[in-house]
Amino acid sequence: MSEQTPHHCGSVAVIGRPNVGKSTLTNALVGAKVSIVSNRPQTTRHRLLGIATYPEGQLVLVDTPGLHKVQKRAMNRVMNRAARGSLEGVDAGLLVIEAGRWDEEDSLAFNVLRDAGIPVVLVVNKIDRMKDKGALLPFLQEVTAGRDFSSVHPISAQKRNGLEALVRDVLALLPEAPPMFGEDEITDRSQRFLAGELVREQLMRQLGEELPYATTVEIERFTEDGNLLRIGAVIWVEREGQKAIVIGKGGTRLKEIGAKSRLQMERLFGAKVFLETWVRVREGWSDDEAALKAFGYE
Template identity: 50%
Template sequence: MAMTETEQQTSRCGYVAVVGRPNVGKSTLINHILGQKLAITSRKPQTTRHNMLGIKTEGAVQALYIDTPGMHLGAETALNRYMNRTAGQALRDIDVCVFVVDRMRWTEEDELVYERIKTLTCPLIIAVNKTDRLEDKKQMLAHLQWLNDKMPHAEIVPISALHTQNIDTLERVIGQMLPENEHFYPEDQITDRSSRFLAAELVREKIMRQLGAELPYQITVEVEEFKQQGRILHIHALILVERDGQKKIIIGEKGERIKLIGQEARKDMEVLFDTKIMLNLWVKVKKGWSDDERALRSLGYQDS
């Protein structure tokens, strides 16, 4: 599986779409590959809403990873429909597709993803995630054989995204599949997204992690100010919800919840931006934004 010396010296670059049903570990996988946190994660399905490019340059190989929203059944709101469209758009003009599946489980939503990718002509890798939790190896081998029979042209790589097991093998397989190309981005660039976008996503992650069970999906974050003054980066972020009750939940008793959200988001921002952060958060009610196509566009939910 190791690359030859000639392969290592050949300049390779291409787009790698990481697809799968919600909450299967796509964002965690990309964060570990990149060696730092760019994609937000939580146990709540549909945490990822936008396609985001994570750029990994190692020697002669530059892989451009596209983190996609999980493809899910149903399209109850404009936001749901946007997320499914966004995930589908990531499959255009890609060079490698990594289909992340969860060890022994195969659901209706896995089947939905399979239906979307089965006609792709680019190389396909099935990354079987969370295999570190399996004790019955015979059962796993039977499942891997089932996957192989279903997608005979795919390369199957068992991994654990959370514990970074076999990630190096996955990267090596991806690198071998990428086309010969000059690199598209500078060696030190890690994403195509703006710092404002990353800041907003970090705030949204902390809300979803703390209030996943209490808060539905109708929440988004808009950065209104992003300004470096001396050694301090000042960030003002507006948290938009749909109902007064949601606003109260986020603020919490005597403002304790929003204070904690801000503290946790600020810690991650200081690591990501490598500077001292002054973060101010506000909560505002904007009724019906998640099912309003115009409101979604104004908040940055635009098809590419």
């Protein structure tokens, strides 16, 4: 690296209401799947770091659960605490919104970032889905009026459009510093944690309509046997009837969840995976703070 191009590094919170594409953006910037994605709100339940390394600098992205206005259940309260807690010590914030839409929860997310006293970049995601492209400019004028953003970036995280300019502007907000993580590191989470998340992603994708929030995953066993990972995953539900839904007729649904999860794990871990799955019932776990703590929700 030449003397003229200083290296910038810092942490950046990725904040927004549920389902605006925060995890898709984090994965696109990291260049690997560190955060699970489905089209259901509440897919991201934990705070995790995605590490995006470029020649000019390193972004340590704090992917957060979506901020909810109504906090009916213990799960929602825990997720809101995780999202707000992720702002401690960060250098900048990305407010992710959906092109053409701004509502009360977007205002809530903006206020949380503004109150943190950090520079805020507005990321307007899903521009590829706007039917009337002429509506984008008036929308941007409307949402930026009276709100202070250091820059505004219309992007499509899914199609990876507009990311280069976003990275350049965000790096400029960060302190001059050496990288915090090695070039090949993509997250601060363990393979064990990621394995549980990949199973939960399949549950959200396949059962989101029927059981959106009643399931969680606990990895009971994670051992390395040469180039083979042996993983045992327990899917927890809240009622017996839900157990039957997850297993499916003749066990077909559970088999499919297991097969797709295993493929994703092999892709992410670069190893062969032997995965076993079980379904168990713990009544009311998602509204029980002690159960949430036991399942790793901080």
